[in-house]
Amino acid sequence: LNAGPRRTMRLSDQHGRDYPVELAGLSNTAPQRQAVLNEGGERFVLRPWRAVGGADGGVGSGSILAPMPGKVIAVEVVAGDTVTKGQKLLTLEAMKMEHTLTAPFDGVVEEVNCTAGDQVQVEALLVKIDTE
Structure with a gap:
């Protein structure tokens, strides 16, 4: 040190x-x-292998990516749900902390690719939101 x-x-x-x-x-x-x-x-x-990142994943595309490897401990939405910006989508447990992933904008949940208890890798597509 x-x-x-x-x-x-x-x-x-x-x-x-x-x-x-x-x-x-x-x-x-x-x-x-x-x-x-x-x-x-x-x-x-x-160049860094990943120049940008965060709990909101690819905001422009509506893709909610895992910001780090971890365990999904709660999923709050299902495909077809209407969500508003900032609404809680799921909770990821990583590095002994709980990370809440939220909707980056208003839209409709197009895909949910995880369930509670799943282990996920960094940048795994967890939820996809469509703006229409």
Whole structure:
């Protein structure tokens, strides 16, 4: 915990090759969405594998995704239900906490892909809401 910041890291490519990389020019500014790295004559663009996320999943699409692996402990809706923005859809237990997933907008529940007691993985589609 009290160690200094690391200035090297190891990157792996899709072929299983490892590259030790020296981190230089780091600052305490806000994190960037991508970094460009030149190493060994190759250029790498590094991006987070999931740039955005949260308990409301893909809000624009109406897809409610699991924000982390966990256990569904309660499902409050069924397909065909009309929901309003902020209405509780289900409760996910993860990391010893209960996380309430809510409707991102008014709509009709199109799909419910889980039941109480299900173990789900991160980004699993739990509920789909249609705006019409």
